[in-house]
Amino acid sequence: VAFALQRARRDDLIVRVRDSVAAVAFHQDVNIGDPQSRAEEIEARAYAKAEAAFATTAGGRPQLDGVRLYVRFAAEFLKSALSEGASTSTSAAESATTTGGGAGAAAGCFDVASSGGSDREFLTAERARAVLSPLLAPGASFRKVTLTGKSFGRDAAEVVAEAVRNLGQQLEELVMSDIVAGRPETEGIEVMTTICSAFSAPSLTKLDLSDNALGEKGIRACGNALTTQTALEELLLQNIGGSSGACAAVFELLPSPHKLKKLHLHNNMSGDAGAVAIAKLLARAPALEDFRMSSSRVGEEGGKALVESLATRANLIKLNVTDNGLGAATGVALSRVLNNLPKLEELTLDECGLETEGVVEVLRPLYAGACPALRKLGLSCNDVGQSGLNPIAATLAKLPNLASLTLAENELGDTGAVFVAKALAMSPAPVETLDLSNNEIGAQGALAAAMCANAKKASFKAKGLNLNGNTIPAIALAKVQEMLEGIGRGDILAPTEDNDGDEEMGADALAAAFAKLTT
Numbered sequence: 123v124a125f126a127l128q129r130a131r132r133d134d135l136i137v138r139v140r141d142s143v144a145a146v147a148f149h150q151d152v153n154i155g156d157p158q159s160r161a162e163e164i165e166a167r168a169y170a171k172a173e174a175a176f177a178t179t180a181g182g183r184p185q186l187d188g189v190r191l192y193v194r195f196a197a198e199f200l201k202s203a204l205s206e207g208a209s210t211s212t213s214a215a216e217s218a219t220t221t222g223g224g225a226g227a228a229a230g231c232f233d234v235a236s237s238g239g240s241d242r243e244f245l246t247a248e249r250a251r252a253v254l255s256p257l258l259a260p261g262a263s264f265r266k267v268t269l270t271g272k273s274f275g276r277d278a279a280e281v282v283a284e285a286v287r288n289l290g291q292q293l294e295e296l297v298m299s300d301i302v303a304g305r306p307e308t309e310g311i312e313v314m315t316t317i318c319s320a321f322s323a324p325s326l327t328k329l330d331l332s333d334n335a336l337g338e339k340g341i342r343a344c345g346n347a348l349t350t351q352t353a354l355e356e357l358l359l360q361n362i363g364g365s366s367g368a369c370a371a372v373f374e375l376l377p378s379p380h381k382l383k384k385l386h387l388h389n390n391m392s393g394d395a396g397a398v399a400i401a402k403l404l405a406r407a408p409a410l411e412d413f414r415m416s417s418s419r420v421g422e423e424g425g426k427a428l429v430e431s432l433a434t435r436a437n438l439i440k441l442n443v444t445d446n447g448l449g450a451a452t453g454v455a456l457s458r459v460l461n462n463l464p465k466l467e468e469l470t471l472d473e474c475g476l477e478t479e480g481v482v483e484v485l486r487p488l489y490a491g492a493c494p495a496l497r498k499l500g501l502s503c504n505d506v507g508q509s510g511l512n513p514i515a516a517t518l519a520k521l522p523n524l525a526s527l528t529l530a531e532n533e534l535g536d537t538g539a540v541f542v543a544k545a546l547a548m549s550p551a552p553v554e555t556l557d558l559s560n561n562e563i564g565a566q567g568a569l570a571a572a573m574c575a576n577a578k579k580a581s582f583k584a585k586g587l588n589l590n591g592n593t594i595p596a597i598a599l600a601k602v603q604e605m606l607e608g609i610g611r612g613d614i615l616a617p618t619e620d621n622d623g624d625e626e627m628g629a630d631a632l633a634a635a636f637a638k639l640t641t
Contacts, residue, residue, distance in 0.1 A: 125176035125188035132169065135193075136161045139200055146204055154203055163249060164203060168196035170275055171244035177306045195244075230265040230292075232256055234272050242303045247277035257285035266295040266328075273303045279313040283320035291325040299358070300333035310335065311343045318347035326351040332360035332386075338367035341375070348375040355409075356384040364390030364418070369399040379403060383437075384412040390419075397424025401431035410435045414442040416470075425452030425474075433459045442470040444500065453480025460487040469493070470500040472528060478510040485517040497523050502530040502557065511538050515545040524551040525581070530559040530588070539567025540639065543574035552581040560591035565598035565627060566635040572602040573639065575614050584613040595623035597632055 140161035147154055154160055172192035237253040245253065253272070256262060258281075267289070274282060286293065298317065302310035314336070329351065331344060340362065341348075348354075359372065369392050376382075385407070387400065397420040404410060413435075415428065425448030432438060441463075453476040460466070471484065481504055488496065499521070506514070511534070518524065529542060539558055546553055558571060568589055575587050589602070599618050606614050 125173050125185065125192075127169070127189070127192065132165060135168075135196060136165045139164050139196065142200060143203070152204065160203060163246075164196060164199045166246045167199050167244055167249055168192055170246050171195045171273075171304070174244060174273075174275065174305050174309065177309075230263055231268070232264045232266070233268040233270075235268070235270070242271060242273050242300070244273045244275065244304065245278040246275070247281055250274065250278035250281040254281055254285050258288055262288055263292055264289055265292055266297075267293060268297040269301050270297055270299045270333075272301065273305060274301050274313050274317075275305065276309060276312055276316070279316040282317050286317065286320040291323055293325055295328040295356075296326060297328075297330040298334070299330050299360075302334050307335070307339075311339055314340055314343040318344045321347050321350050324350055324352045324354075326354055327381075328356040328358075329354060330356075330358040331362060332358050332388075333362070335363045336368065337363040338365060338371050341368045341371040345371075345375045348372070349377065352378050353381055354379070355381050357382065358384075358386045359390070360386055360388035362390060364392050364396065366393050366395035366399065368392075369396035373399045373403045376403060379407040381409055382407045383409050385410065386412070386414040387416075387418060388414060389417045392418040392420060392424075394421050394424035394427075396420075398427045401427035404428070404431040404435065408435070409437060411437050411465075412440040413438065414440070416442050416444040416446065418446060420446040420448065422447070422449040422451050425449065426455045429456045429459050433462055436462060437465060438463050439465050440468040440470075441466065442468070442500075443474060444470050445473040446475075448474040448476065448480075450475075450477050450480035450483070452476070453483045457483040457486050460484070460492045461490075463493055465495060466493040467495050467523075468498040469496060470498065471504070472500040472502040472530075474504060476501075476504040478505065478507045480504070481506050481510050482513045485513050489513070489517040489520050491520070495523055496521055498526040499524060500526075500528045502528045502532065504532060506532040506534070506538075508535075508537065511541045514538075515541040518542065518545040518551070519549045522550045524549070525554040527553070527555070528557040530557045530561065530591075532561055534558065534561040534563065534567075536564050536567040536570075539563045540570040543567070543570035547574040547577040551578075553578040553586075554581050554583045555586040555588075557588040558592075559588045563589065563592040563594060564623065564635075565595055565632060566638060568592070568594045568598050568602050569605075569636055570639055572605045575606060575611065576609050579609050579611045579614075582611065582614050585616040587614050588616040589621070590616060590618050591620045593623045594618070594621045595625060595627040595632075596621075597627050597629070598623065598635070601632060601636075 140157045143154060143160050144157040146152060147157065169192060172188055172195055175191050176188040234253055251258065257264060257267065269282065302313050305313065329347060334340065364387055397415065400415060404413065425443065425446060428443065429452060481501055539561065546556065556571065556574065571587060571589060575582050599621065603612060603615055606612050
């Protein structure tokens, strides 16, 4: 059952809001525009938001629940209007006049956040027209538009579509992340269809659809924007309910990604079938530089398909497949591809279940000289055993540009920490961050890490050394901090409050641990 109120009851709320607005404006000398117009705007926004919330979560709830939502939202909007101290439509117009739509507008950028109002504000058509007035003006010139943080309904989407048509081929970047929050699925799909149908000639180089619960239906609703924008260089699809069907739809609707440089998918439920579909897309994207498909439930089959599709992507700079159960076999497949990626600077494989075998295979081509520009290497939480320590240490010595290394949650122990720290200390790499957290490291490993930081003091960032979650005694942590302060870099060590070390360790034992490192 849809939420509905008689017109008379809605008019009654308008009168009450109007009187409140007028009273506060008079007694506090606050200019918030015409009380009647402002009250009508607040009521319309409150009703639209209550209607959408009720439709999304009703489940047989009584109409009284909808009334309570309606009154609560009206109170929130009234409070926001009074705190702003001026008409929201006037504020939007002034912002457009003085700053051109927010920071960066001098370069032709518009951000709806500059219009004021609350985050995830439910926009009516009237409110959307006021907020987007700079985009609707004759001769408007904006190359980048950000709509993030406001919730657009059917009528508001028509205003956005009008703005898109008005800007025409000037519009190069459109950020539509999180624009249907709280809307029912059917309305959200209609919103996406309406906005994306406004595109005709190719002009977009960037399209961000992240943080909208799209699924396959939503992706297909955006089909016109994908099929017509053949100049697209960046496509972001993070947290969109990206099922295998949604991934297949992206492959189908993006027939010519020959200019695509950046493709990000994150926090989806794509699985192996979705990864296989995306792999087919990557195979026809020769300009690809930045690919991310993290936290997407991809397994061994999908992982192998993804990395194999990158075999001829010689321009690739960033690869991030974190938090997927890719397995050792994907590591083996990746080892055969890395030789073909000479420009790779970031390789992020944290939480991929590579195990020792997979990690060693990935390191093999790096040791042999592949990816000489590599600056970031992420191998945390991959169950690396003791047999992987020598290959890790040997490879680190061969990476002259390495700035960031994460090896957290691998049970390296003191032996592993010493191997890693010594290898980095002796390498020419400009190390900025080293994460050895949650590795069962004790005093000796911590001291070795401090010695590494000493050797790299010129490049290490503040809080760049992470030793948290280990078994380092307090006396050893104090020594580490003393060593860092002694070189004038007491800021290097990150917080260590989660260490659980042997508190009975004395000065003699600490000295013995230190002596082992220096002999």
